[in-house]
Amino acid sequence: MTSSRFIITVIGSDRVGIVARITTVMASYNVNIVDISQTIMQGIFTMIMLAEAPKENFDLAAFQQAMDAEGKSLGVEVKVQHEDAFRFMHRI
Structure with a gap:
């Protein structure tokens, strides 16, 4: 199975259920x-994940929208970037 990898970041005020709802x-x-x-720094929740999804029939735009919507409902910021774009933006 071929896959596509992503960097997902979640940042915001800590509260119960962030990990559960994002991973759902x-x-x-x-x-x-x-x-x-992941860590909590003085009440600020931070999480970064390397994740992968099957390339077949995976709708990145829909996934990004769903993650953004869930983040907004939780009061946190969620960013999803393809691994290649992330590495390109953060190269030295």
Whole structure:
């Protein structure tokens, strides 16, 4: 199976349910977490994930919209970037 990898960042005020609700959206799009790091810094929740989804029939725009909508309902900012774009933007 070929896949497409993404960097997903979540930042905002900490509250109950952020991880549960974000990962529920991910699961509904068959997106798997490859690696994850999260921390709470003085009440600010931060999470970054490397995730992957099957390339076949994966609608990145719809996934980004769903993640953005869930983030807004939680009061956090969610960004989804394709791994290639992320690496290009952050190269040295």
